[in-house]
Amino acid sequence: MAKKVAQQLVETLVEAGIKRIYAVTGDSLNEVNEAVRQNKEIQWIHVRHEETGAYAAGAEAQLTGQPGCCAGSSGPGHVHLLNGLYDAHRSGAPVVAIASTIPTCEFGTEYFQETNTIKLFNDCSYYNELATTPTQLPRMLQAAIQTATSRKGVSVIGLPGDLAKKEAVGVGSSVHTYPVDSSVCPALEDLKLLADLLNRSRRITLFCGIGCRGAHAEVMELSKQLNAPVAYTFKGKMEIQYDNPNEVGMTGLLGMPSGYYSMHEADVLVMLGTDFPYSAFLPKDIKIVQIDIKPERLGRRAKVDIGLCGDIKTTIQALLMLLKPKTDNTFLRKQLKHYEEVKRDLADYIQNKGKENEIHPEYVMAEIDKLADNDAIFTVDTGMTCVWGARYLHATGKRHMLGSFNHGSMANALPQSIGAALACPERQVIALCGDGGLSMTLGDLQTIVQYRLPIKVVVFNNRSLGMVKLEMEVDGLPDWQTDMLNPDFAQVAEAMGMKGVTVHNPEHVSSALMQAFEHSGPVVVNIMTDPNALAMPPKVEFSQMVGFAKSMYKLVLSGRSQEVVDTVQANLKHLKEML
Numbered sequence: 001m002a003k004k005v006a007q008q009l010v011e012t013l014v015e016a017g018i019k020r021i022y023a024v025t026g027d028s029l030n031e032v033n034e035a036v037r038q039n040k041e042i043q044w045i046h047v048r049h050e051e052t053g054a055y056a057a058g059a060e061a062q063l064t065g066q067p068g069c070c071a072g073s074s075g076p077g078h079v080h081l082l083n084g085l086y087d088a089h090r091s092g093a094p095v096v097a098i099a100s101t102i103p104t105c106e107f108g109t110e111y112f113q114e115t116n117t118i119k120l121f122n123d124c125s126y127y128n129e130l131a132t133t134p135t136q137l138p139r140m141l142q143a144a145i146q147t148a149t150s151r152k153g154v155s156v157i158g159l160p161g162d163l164a165k166k167e168a169v170g171v172g173s174s175v176h177t178y179p180v181d182s183s184v185c186p187a188l189e190d191l192k193l194l195a196d197l198l199n200r201s202r203r204i205t206l207f208c209g210i211g212c213r214g215a216h217a218e219v220m221e222l223s224k225q226l227n228a229p230v231a232y233t234f235k236g237k238m239e240i241q242y243d244n245p246n247e248v249g250m251t252g253l254l255g256m257p258s259g260y261y262s263m264h265e266a267d268v269l270v271m272l273g274t275d276f277p278y279s280a281f282l283p284k285d286i287k288i289v290q291i292d293i294k295p296e297r298l299g300r301r302a303k304v305d306i307g308l309c310g311d312i313k314t315t316i317q318a319l320l321m322l323l324k325p326k327t328d329n330t331f332l333r334k335q336l337k338h339y340e341e342v343k344r345d346l347a348d349y350i351q352n353k354g355k356e357n358e359i360h361p362e363y364v365m366a367e368i369d370k371l372a373d374n375d376a377i378f379t380v381d382t383g384m385t386c387v388w389g390a391r392y393l394h395a396t397g398k399r400h401m402l403g404s405f406n407h408g409s410m411a412n413a414l415p416q417s418i419g420a421a422l423a424c425p426e427r428q429v430i431a432l433c434g435d436g437g438l439s440m441t442l443g444d445l446q447t448i449v450q451y452r453l454p455i456k457v458v459v460f461n462n463r464s465l466g467m468v469k470l471e472m473e474v475d476g477l478p479d480w481q482t483d484m485l486n487p488d489f490a491q492v493a494e495a496m497g498m499k500g501v502t503v504h505n506p507e508h509v510s511s512a513l514m515q516a517f518e519h520s521g522p523v524v525v526n527i528m529t530d531p532n533a534l535a536m537p538p539k540v541e542f543s544q545m546v547g548f549a550k551s552m553y554k555l556v557l558s559g560r561s562q563e564v565v566d567t568v569q570a571n572l573k574h575l576k577e578m579l
Helices: 005-015 027-038 050-064 076-090 117-124 136-151 161-165 188-199 216-226 257-264 312-320 330-351 361-371 384-392 413-423 435-440 442-450 466-474 489-496 506-518 542-557 561-570 572-578
Strands: 020-023 043-046 068-072 095-101 127-130 154-160 204-208 230-232 247-250 268-272 287-292 306-309 377-380 400-403 429-434 456-461 499-503 523-528
Touching: 005 027, 005 136, 005 161, 020 027, 020 050, 020 413, 027 043, 027 068, 027 095, 027 154, 027 161, 043 442, 050 068, 050 076, 050 095, 050 400, 050 413, 068 076, 076 095, 076 117, 076 154, 095 117, 095 136, 095 161, 117 127, 117 154, 127 136, 136 154, 154 161, 188 268, 188 287, 188 306, 188 312, 204 216, 204 257, 216 312, 230 257, 247 257, 247 330, 257 330, 330 361, 330 384, 361 384, 361 429, 361 456, 361 506, 377 384, 377 413, 384 400, 384 429, 384 456, 384 466, 400 413, 413 429, 413 435, 413 442, 429 435, 435 442, 435 456, 442 489, 456 489, 456 506, 489 499, 489 523, 499 506, 506 523
Parallel strands: 020 043, 020 068, 068 095, 095 154, 127 154, 204 230, 204 268, 230 247, 268 287, 287 306, 377 400, 377 429, 429 456, 456 523, 499 523
Antiparallel strands: none
16 A cells, blocks of 8 residues: 555654654544554644643653654644744744645635644744645655754644645655754854953853753853852753852842842853843843854843853863963852852741641742652743742752743643653653643643643642732732632542642641652642732832832722732731842
């Protein structure tokens, strides 16, 4: 029997190392589904929403370095993929998306479920083509996989349903994917220019991002030679924080004062492998050096004095040979002392566990950090959950943390945990969800059950859109339409066939988490956290203080004075710091 195009597609995916396709089957995707059924080397993961599939594929790609794959059928399936593909693309995750389409004979007729895949996916992909003949498909698919792998982003292949049924043809192009890992080092004259700046500067801070992955030893040695404090981004935390005697924490919206001030009190800031998007947190009046493997990123966030293209590991190795070790550690000691004070403050927040149905989220996250495995994979929802994860989860050198760090979408944690659990079945996977985020993706709890994934879903249930509420308050607005009327998520989990636990009392948090982590199957731990818990950025502007005071005053005038009292009581330490 002749091989179909759909079979050829699946065999090429397998050849590229793709283990599974995340999708909702139907209509134009049915031939691909059948080809997967016949092939024993690849798995079809039936998610409940295509967005979940795109997020899961992105998570798998980030953890393994191999391309992930998702699919969506004509029209609505394409649109559902978009959010997860945007996230994967902005996260640098190699993902191949199969967008099956209406029959070719119906193109341009406004046929049922017709979408223009080229227009639709152009903004969230490096490669985006629509095949219409058996000769085109294999060449396009090889190019798509190679592009996703080499450029670290999304490739989309449009596949009409009638094309998938046709007889495959051989072509002269390769069916293999070629590795692209290589060492990139700046020119010697540029390294000498950088070394000269560092050798004559007294106060130097390193600011590290995800681009430092695989270069931990080199960053530590550079920090040692320069007596430089090491700050890092959220994405870079798990790569940089562990075994780091000179760390001073994060900066940015989720960071802490020590990271912020170590950068602003330096003479020179060296940005290593980070495209940090929050330029408001970067210093304006000091020398800035940026090193990145992608030259298009150099200088687009800050006024960089020296910008070098290179991978961090190779570049630092070459740079170290040109540096003179510094003996004066006055600046480093000052920043480390400040960081110790910040850590004491963070520890203070977890001493008070809260009260019935108002459990302090800082305490919950600290307990998760203490009880989780040494090589756990955490997925964190955007919002307040991200804040607590940034501040209270610690790196070990083996842990990973995934989030929607660049795209900033809600509802990413549960879908990403599915991809993580399938890609790394031997590791503990903990999805840290906000109640708003989980509400968006409740249906895919059933995916977890269906594939028997032992994911631990911890819900920080504050009955509100917590980050949005805080944004309103610092803008001087009373929070409005941020309240969440939630079901009992534990009962929902039980109804879907997984273990569910709701925690109302702070004294039960530790035991509930311990039992959940020891359970062999999936668990939802629904923790009723304090809806008034605030998360202050590392530097609070006066305008934010005024805005917060205005919002509290407006709440009193509108008859919500008890909320003001509750907010003040829950955040007394934060408010003292602001003042």
